[in-house]
Amino acid sequence: MTAEVAIMNKQGISLAADSAITSGRDGVQKVYNTANKLFSLSSEHPIGIMVYGAASFMEVPWDVIIKSYRDNLGERKFANLTNYLEDFFNFLRQDERFKNENVEEIVIYRIFSDNLKRIVKEVEDIIRHERNKDGDISAEKVTEWLVDCINENIQSYQKERKTFLEINYGAFKEKFGSVIDEIKDELITYEIPSELTETFYELAFEAAKKDYFSVGSTGFVIAGYGEEEIFPQLLNYRLEGFVFDQLKYKKLKEKRISYTTDKMDGTAAVTAFAQREMVDSFIGGMEPNMEDVIFDIIANVLKDYPEQIQKHVSIDFTEEQVTELQSLGKEVYESIEDAVKEYQQTNYVEPLLGVVRSLPKEELADMAEMLISLTSFKRRVTRATESVGPPIDVAVITKGDGFVWMKRKNYVNSEINARF
Numbered sequence: 001m002t003a004e005v006a007i008m009n010k011q012g013i014s015l016a017a018d019s020a021i022t023s024g025r026d027g028v029q030k031v032y033n034t035a036n037k038l039f040s041l042s043s044e045h046p047i048g049i050m051v052y053g054a055a056s057f058m059e060v061p062w063d064v065i066i067k068s069y070r071d072n073l074g075e076r077k078f079a080n081l082t083n084y085l086e087d088f089f090n091f092l093r094q095d096e097r098f099k100n101e102n103v104e105e106i107v108i109y110r111i112f113s114d115n116l117k118r119i120v121k122e123v124e125d126i127i128r129h130e131r132n133k134d135g136d137i138s139a140e141k142v143t144e145w146l147v148d149c150i151n152e153n154i155q156s157y158q159k160e161r162k163t164f165l166e167i168n169y170g171a172f173k174e175k176f177g178s179v180i181d182e183i184k185d186e187l188i189t190y191e192i193p194s195e196l197t198e199t200f201y202e203l204a205f206e207a208a209k210k211d212y213f214s215v216g217s218t219g220f221v222i223a224g225y226g227e228e229e230i231f232p233q234l235l236n237y238r239l240e241g242f243v244f245d246q247l248k249y250k251k252l253k254e255k256r257i258s259y260t261t262d263k264m265d266g267t268a269a270v271t272a273f274a275q276r277e278m279v280d281s282f283i284g285g286m287e288p289n290m291e292d293v294i295f296d297i298i299a300n301v302l303k304d305y306p307e308q309i310q311k312h313v314s315i316d317f318t319e320e321q322v323t324e325l326q327s328l329g330k331e332v333y334e335s336i337e338d339a340v341k342e343y344q345q346t347n348y349v350e351p352l353l354g355v356v357r358s359l360p361k362e363e364l365a366d367m368a369e370m371l372i373s374l375t376s377f378k379r380r381v382t383r384a385t386e387s388v389g390p391p392i393d394v395a396v397i398t399k400g401d402g403f404v405w406m407k408r409k410n411y412v413n414s415e416i417n418a419r420f
Contacts, residue, residue, distance in 0.1 A: 047224030302329030
C-alpha cells in the first residue's frame with residue numbers, strides 16, 4: 001500500500017510519498033521500504049508524477065515507463081497540464097512494448113478474479129446464515145444463490161451508462177474464455193451445471209468494459225504547470241491496462257488553484273491518495289471510518305424507530321403512519337449529516353486551508369512530509385501491516401523553479417559512482 005499527499009497554493013505544489021511496497025499473497029506478505037512512487041517528469045518541465053496501487057502497468061515497472069516517456073517527450077512543451085496527460089496516454093497507446101497480448105490475459109484475470117471472489121464471499125455468508133437456521137443445505141440451493149448473485153452483478157454493470165471499452169462479446173469469450181474457466185475452477189470447489197459457464201463469461205465481459213477497476217490497477221497523479229498556467233493543477237486517474245488494444249482508464253479528480261477562493265478549488269487544497277485516513281482525520285477532525293460507523297448507527301436507530309415506539313408504548317401505527325415516520329427519520333438523518341458537514345467545514349477545513357493559503361513553499365514541503373509521517377506512525381503502532389513507511393520522498397514544484405527535490409532517497413552511492 002501507499003500514502004501520498006499533494007498540497008497546493010498560489011506559491012506552488014508540494015508532493016510527498018512514502019517508500020513502502022507490499023508483495024506476496026495468500027496471507028504471506030513482505031514489505032520493502034525501497035519503492036519509488038514520486039517522479040520528476042524532467043528537468044525541462046515543472047511537472048511531477050506519483051503512482052499508487054500497482055507498482056507496474058502491463059507488467060512493466062512505472063519507473064521504466066515514466067523514464068521512457070521522459071526521453072520521448074524531450075524538449076516538447078504544452079500549454080496546460082491536461083495536454084501533458086493526453087500526450088502521456090498517447091505514448092502508452094503508441095508504444096507496442098506496453099501492449100503484450102499475454103499480459104491482457106492478466107488484466108482480465110485480475111478483473112474477473114476480484115469479482116468472483118467477492119461473489120463467492122457473498123454466497124458463503126448466505127450459507128452460514130441459512131445453515132444456522134435450517135442445518136444442511138443442498139448443492140442445488142448453493143448454485144441458486146450463486147446464480148442470483150452473479151446475475152445481480154451483471155445487471156448492475158449493464159445499468160451503467162458509461163462504457164470504458166468498446167469490445168465484442170464473441171471475440172472476448174474466444175480470447176479470454178480459458179482464463180475465465182481457470183478462475184472459475186480455482187474459486188468454485190464443487191461441481192456446477194455446465195450451462196452456467198456462459199453466465200461467468202457474461203460477468204467477466206461486463207466487468208471488463210464497465211466501471212470496475214481491480215486491486216491490481218494503478219492510481220496515477222500528475223501535477224504542476226503547463227506553459228500557459230500560472231497556478232498549479234493536479235489530475236488523478238485510475239489505469240487498468242490494455243484490452244483489445246484499448247486503454248481502460250478513468251478520471252478520479254482534478255484540482256485547480258484559482259485567483260480567488262470562490263472559483264475552481266479556491267486558493268489552497270490538500271489532497272491525499274491511497275491510505276488517506278490519517279490525512280482525512282487531520283483535515284476533517286474525525287477518522288472517516290469512525291464517521292461512517294456513527295452515521296450507520298444513527299441511520300439504523302431512525303429506521304427502527306417506528307417499531308420501537310410500537311413495542312414500548314403499545315401503539316399500533318397504520319402503514320401510512322409508519323411510512324410518514326420513516327420519511328421523518330430520513331429528514332432527521334439528512335439534517336444531522338448536513339450539520340456535521342457544515343461544522344467540519346467551518347471549524348476544521350476552512351481554517352486549515354486559510355493557513356495553507358499563505359504557506360511559503362518550504363512550509364508546504366514540511367507539511368506534506370509530516371502528513372505522510374503521521375500515517376506511517378499510525379500503521380507502526382497498530383496491529384495492521386506497516387504498509388506505509390519511510391523514507392519519505394518530498395518535492396516542491398513552482399512556476400519559476402520547476403521541480404525541486406526537498407528529500408529523496410537514492411540507491412546509488414555517489415562516492416563509488418562518480419557519474420551520478
